[in-house]
Amino acid sequence: MKKLYSNKWIILSLVIPGIITFVFAILTPILLSLYYSLTDFAGIGKANFIGFENYKNLIKDKVFWVSLRNSLFLALGFIFIQHPIAIITAAILDKLQGKAEGFFRTIYFIPNVISVAIIAYLWKFIYNPNFGLLNNILKLFGYTNEINWLGKGMAIWSVIIVLIWHGFGWGMLIYYAGIKNINPILYEVAAIDGADAKTTFLKITLPLMKPVIQVNVTLAIIAALKQMETVYLLTNGGPGNETQFLANYLYKQAFNSFKYGYGNAISVVFIIICLASTIILNKIFSEKEYA
Amino acid sequence: MTTKIKNNKKTKVSKIIMMICLSIVAVIQIFPLIWLLDFSLASSNELFTTGLLIIPKKIQWGNYVKAFVDGNFLLYLKNSLLINGLSLVLVICISIITAFATTRMIWKLKTAVKTFLLLGMMIPIHATLLPNYIIYDRVGLTDTIWALLIPYVAFSLPQGLFLTSGFMEAIPKELEEAALIDGCGVYRIILIIIAPLMKSSVATVAIMTYLNNWNEFMMASTYLRSKTWKTLPFSVLEFTGQYSSDYAVQFAVMALTALPAIIIYIILNKHITKGVAMGAVKG
Numbered sequence: 331m332k333k334l335y336s337n338k339w340i341i342l343s344l345v346i347p348g349i350i351t352f353v354f355a356i357l358t359p360i361l362l363s364l365y366y367s368l369t370d371f372a373g374i375g376k377a378n379f380i381g382f383e384n385y386k387n388l389i390k391d392k393v394f395w396v397s398l399r400n401s402l403f404l405a406l407g408f409i410f411i412q413h414p415i416a417i418i419t420a421a422i423l424d425k426l427q428g429k430a431e432g433f434f435r436t437i438y439f440i441p442n443v444i445s446v447a448i449i450a451y452l453w454k455f456i457y458n459p460n461f462g463l464l465n466n467i468l469k470l471f472g473y474t475n476e477i478n479w480l481g482k483g484m485a486i487w488s489v490i491i492v493l494i495w496h497g498f499g500w501g502m503l504i505y506y507a508g509i510k511n512i513n514p515i516l517y518e519v520a521a522i523d524g525a526d527a528k529t530t531f532l533k534i535t536l537p538l539m540k541p542v543i544q545v546n547v548t549l550a551i552i553a554a555l556k557q558m559e560t561v562y563l564l565t566n567g568g569p570g571n572e573t574q575f576l577a578n579y580l581y582k583q584a585f586n587s588f589k590y591g592y593g594n595a596i597s598v599v600f601i602i603i604c605l606a607s608t609i610i611l612n613k614i615f616s617e618k619e620y621a
Numbered sequence: 622m623t624t625k626i627k628n629n630k631k632t633k634v635s636k637i638i639m640m641i642c643l644s645i646v647a648v649i650q651i652f653p654l655i656w657l658l659d660f661s662l663a664s665s666n667e668l669f670t671t672g673l674l675i676i677p678k679k680i681q682w683g684n685y686v687k688a689f690v691d692g693n694f695l696l697y698l699k700n701s702l703l704i705n706g707l708s709l710v711l712v713i714c715i716s717i718i719t720a721f722a723t724t725r726m727i728w729k730l731k732t733a734v735k736t737f738l739l740l741g742m743m744i745p746i747h748a749t750l751l752p753n754y755i756i757y758d759r760v761g762l763t764d765t766i767w768a769l770l771i772p773y774v775a776f777s778l779p780q781g782l783f784l785t786s787g788f789m790e791a792i793p794k795e796l797e798e799a800a801l802i803d804g805c806g807v808y809r810i811i812l813i814i815i816a817p818l819m820k821s822s823v824a825t826v827a828i829m830t831y832l833n834n835w836n837e838f839m840m841a842s843t844y845l846r847s848k849t850w851k852t853l854p855f856s857v858l859e860f861t862g863q864y865s866s867d868y869a870v871q872f873a874v875m876a877l878t879a880l881p882a883i884i885i886y887i888i889l890n891k892h893i894t895k896g897v898a899m900g901a902v903k904g
Contacts, residue, residue, distance in 0.1 A: 332727060334801065334806070334807060335725060335726050335727045335807070336726065336727040336728060337807070338728070340726070340807050340808075341722055341726045341728050344718040344719065344721060344722035344726065344807075345718075345719055345722045345723070345734060347714075347715045347718070347719070348715050348716075348718075348719035348738060348778060348782070349734070349738070351715065351771065351774055351775045351778060352737075352738055352741060352775060352778065352779075354771065354775070355749070355753070355771050355772050355774075355775030355776070356741050356744055356749065356775055356776070358752075358756065359748075359749040359752035359753045359756060360744070360748070360749070360752070362752035362755065362756065363748065363749075363751065363752045366751070366752065366755075415646065418642075419642070419643065419646050422639045422642055422643055423643065425639060426639060426640075426643070430640070430643075432890075434643050434646075434647055435894065436886075436887070436890055437647045437650055437651050438646065438647065438650050439886070439893070439894070440650070440651065440654065440883060440886065441650055441653075441654070442832075443832070443835075443836075443882045443883060443885070443886040443893075444654075444836070444879045444882055444883070445835070445836035445838070445853065445854045445857070445878065445879070445882065446836055446838070446854075447836070447838050447854035447855075447857045447858055447878075448854075448857055448875045448878055448879050451857055451861065451871070451875060452653060452654075452657055452875055453653075455657075455660075455868070455871075455872070456653055456656075460669060461668045461669050461670070461868070463653065463656050463673065466670075466671060466672065466673055467673065469671055470673070495649070495650070495653075498646075498650060499650065500897065503894060503897050503898060504897065504898060506898075507897075507898030527635065555745070556745045556746075556747065558747045558839060559838070559839055562839070563858075577745065577747035577748070580747070580748070580750075580751065581747070581750060581751075584751045590751065593751050594751055594752065597748040597749075597750075597751055597752070598748075600745055600747075600748045601744060601745060601748045604743055604744070604745045604748075605743050605744075608743045609743075
């Protein structure tokens with residue numbers, strides 16, 4: 331067995347497809363990005379080497395910081411609005427037996443399987459000042475001012491609402507799976523001790539869900555950093571750059587402003603930020619568990 | 622006796638409250654889609670109402686005909702099915718053989734190679750848009766099926782490898798030893814012994830790959846130019862320009878394009894629920 335399992339040619343034949351795909355589609359582009367980030371390449375023509383000029387400009391670029399701030403807002407929106415609702419919904423769903431449980435679970439997840447392209451345009455219509463759903467709802471309550479939801483000052487919150495809405499089912503499902511893993515005997519014991527629903531939730535469900543919450547919070551922060559597609563279609567970072575996110579900004583710089591080199595500098599910084607956040611979050615959460 | 626009745630009443634009341642809470646969330650999640658469906662059946666002139674929903678004077682099936690024909694629905698659906706099917710098969714095959722090589726085979730660099738490949742999970746896809754655009758252009762892959770297949774496979778592979786190798790470690794080695802004695806080679810062991818045991822994790826990998834790629838359009842719109850390989854989201858993306866003032870038709874194309882994904886979801890409901898739960902606990 332040992333001889334067969336250490337045959338170099340067989341090993342090579344097994345790992346080569348994976349390695350080639352990875353190198354060609356992920357590693358080479360990153361290295362190329364690094365190279366272009368040190369040039370003033372405009373997409374066409376010659377690329378002149380300009381050292382760290384792009385990076386220096388990036389630190390001074392207000393939009394870069396706005397993008398990071400928006401990711402932070404989005405992450406906070408996920409953690410403090412989407413997740414609490416998701417956990418509570420999951421806990422209630424868990425108490426419900428029978429067909430209703432499956433029915434609600436299915437409904438909650440449906441927005442998740444629909445393409446961002448559809449979701450973004452649908453919400454563009456929902457926010458439409460003339461026939462949009464949201465203004466019509468407000469009219470029902472007697473509020474007749476037409477609000478420009480994607481206008482100045484409002485747009486970032488409107489974008490965050492769409493993202494919270496779209497990703498809700500996913501977060502809920504993960505919490506739901508976590509709650510299902512809790513030993514039902516614990517709930518029975520709590521019921522015998524006369525604990526009410528609130529106490530049971532706070533003293534049993536939440537503490538036992540800690541690892542799941544940590545995974546979900548990590549995923550939410552990373553998703554907030556990586557956000558691109560919804561913003562690209564809904565506002566493309568506008569008005570101005572109010573709703574800009576890193577991924578969308580690098581795209582815009584390269585393809586609309588023809589600052590291809592600068593766009594690549596953003597790409598590189600973007601990768602570093604994502605890697606660093608993942609590693610830091612994993613460190614924080616794993617250390618806490620040992621403590 | 623009385624306390625029992627009281628308790629029953631109490632559980633009934635709490636059950637009603639629970640149902641109300643769940644229903645509110647359900648309405649928030651689903652009403653925009655009902656609104657979409659409703660507006661897609663009306664004529665554009667009827668959209669400007671003050672009510673929430675419209676009762677169309679005549680149901681406008683014509684909206685859907687326009688959406689179907691001018692949205693290139695069939696072509697894009699075919700492309701989506703083909704590209705996603707192929708990337709699914711490739712991700713599963715490559716995940717299994719790579720997982721086998723890095724968990725079972727005996728060589729020095731196996732942990733290093735595995736860690737290296739798993740790093741891919743942390744790399745943001747959109748950071749590769751600019752360099753890949755140049756690479757595919759130079760190599761002549763722009764506007765071919767490979768421009769989508771390669772990145773779709775590459776970015777689903779790390780997670781696939783993670784899920785399959787985690788599962789593979791739990792398979793007892795005795796099975797393979799018996800097969801080795803019978804004279805099986807490594808490839809046959811993977812195909813005949815390992816692969817059939819991996820069904821549940823393969824299902825998870827398949828579902829995660831599908832959910833990652835089915836709705837992807839950023840790479841597609843960057844690396845493709847002609848219609849030939851464009852996928853389903855393009856029905857919507859291209860339509861808004863074409864019918865910019867005919868809103869009802871735009872609603873119809875969105876509803877139509879959403880349909881395949883919803884049908885797939887309803888058919889695979891249970892597996893998707895399980896897959897997402899398993900796939901998420903990867904960290």
